[in-house]
Amino acid sequence: MSETKFTPRVFSGIQPTNHLQLGNYLGAVKRFVEMQNSGIETIYCIVDLHAITVWQEPADLQRATRELAAGYIASGLDPEKSILFNQSQVAEHAQLGWIFNCVARMGWMNRMTQFKDKAGKDREKASVGLFSYPTLMAADILLYHTTHVPVGEDQKQHLELTRDIAAKFNNDFGVDFFPITEPVIEGVATRVMSLRDGSKKMSKSDPSDMSRINMTDDADTIAKKIRKAKTDPDPLPDHLDGLADRPEARNLVNIYAALSEATPQAVVTQFAGKQFGDFKPALADLAVAKLAPIANEMDRLMQDPAEIDRILAHGATRAHAIAAPILEKTYKIVGMVR
Numbered sequence: 001m002s003e004t005k006f007t008p009r010v011f012s013g014i015q016p017t018n019h020l021q022l023g024n025y026l027g028a029v030k031r032f033v034e035m036q037n038s039g040i041e042t043i044y045c046i047v048d049l050h051a052i053t054v055w056q057e058p059a060d061l062q063r064a065t066r067e068l069a070a071g072y073i074a075s076g077l078d079p080e081k082s083i084l085f086n087q088s089q090v091a092e093h094a095q096l097g098w099i100f101n102c103v104a105r106m107g108w109m110n111r112m113t114q115f116k117d118k119a120g121k122d123r124e125k126a127s128v129g130l131f132s133y134p135t136l137m138a139a140d141i142l143l144y145h146t147t148h149v150p151v152g153e154d155q156k157q158h159l160e161l162t163r164d165i166a167a168k169f170n171n172d173f174g175v176d177f178f179p180i181t182e183p184v185i186e187g188v189a190t191r192v193m194s195l196r197d198g199s200k201k202m203s204k205s206d207p208s209d210m211s212r213i214n215m216t217d218d219a220d221t222i223a224k225k226i227r228k229a230k231t232d233p234d235p236l237p238d239h240l241d242g243l244a245d246r247p248e249a250r251n252l253v254n255i256y257a258a259l260s261e262a263t264p265q266a267v268v269t270q271f272a273g274k275q276f277g278d279f280k281p282a283l284a285d286l287a288v289a290k291l292a293p294i295a296n297e298m299d300r301l302m303q304d305p306a307e308i309d310r311i312l313a314h315g316a317t318r319a320h321a322i323a324a325p326i327l328e329k330t331y332k333i334v335g336m337v338r
Helices: 022-035 058-074 092-101 106-110 113-119 128-142 153-173 219-227 247-260 264-271 276-302 305-334
Strands: 009-014 041-046 083-086 148-150 182-184
Touching: 009 022, 009 128, 022 041, 022 058, 022 148, 022 247, 022 276, 041 058, 041 305, 058 083, 058 276, 058 305, 083 305, 092 128, 092 305, 106 128, 113 128, 113 153, 128 153, 219 276, 247 264, 247 276, 264 276, 276 305
Parallel strands: 009 041, 009 148, 041 083, 148 182
Antiparallel strands: none
């Protein structure tokens, strides 16, 4: 069996639930924008089918889908350079997801820690989709013969499952059809923590709005949240080692580094010996300068939902053109009469 040469292609997706926040921007969207200029084909998907693994109010889901699209575009994603669409418009995702349900093994699925975390103690009431969505995630990725996926630490296990599914499919059918996708983990603030608790990841689901910076926050709100962010009484050190046991301080330094395109070490060197009374205003000014224009542009885009829908439909057409032949070949390999 000769080894197939796959065209380099990046795929990633974000669920349209609640508001896009700083952690999503620094850990994902900002990287997506940078990747679209790398010469590699980039496909970015709003994974609305994944969103409904837990209950979503239909009107809220529509708003969140459009808002996330607006966030991508306002952050600099060019819908002509990259393919931007929502998952449910490309039926091949669900179709390949079923094939992969039949490739994946129950033992693999039972090891997925995110289901245990999200389902909580009463797993019997969780949806089947919440249990099986990692196979749909594998389909999202492999439907485009994706070679690279930007992932956070919390999604590494799902990418490992994707690699297992691709390897098992290829082995079962004696083909070299699906690539063994590689993770891309980079950036100084790929894991942005809560502004109220440096040990917890910044989250859209945190009940305290002060724990996060939403990408829709205006300049005054951004500055207020940074001023009130939890810190400690000690000055900033001159070396990163001095932040080892100071999670809130380390988080703010990482955010400053990511927004300023600097290293965390460069930030602590710049502010060595300064108290947070000096550092926080500087971080607030930087955050407002970088994020407020995005919020303003998102607001403008959301005034014209029909244009957002047109952009997503155009992206779906382009995605379908790649996905359809790959699904068709998959069906033939499996033995479906076409």
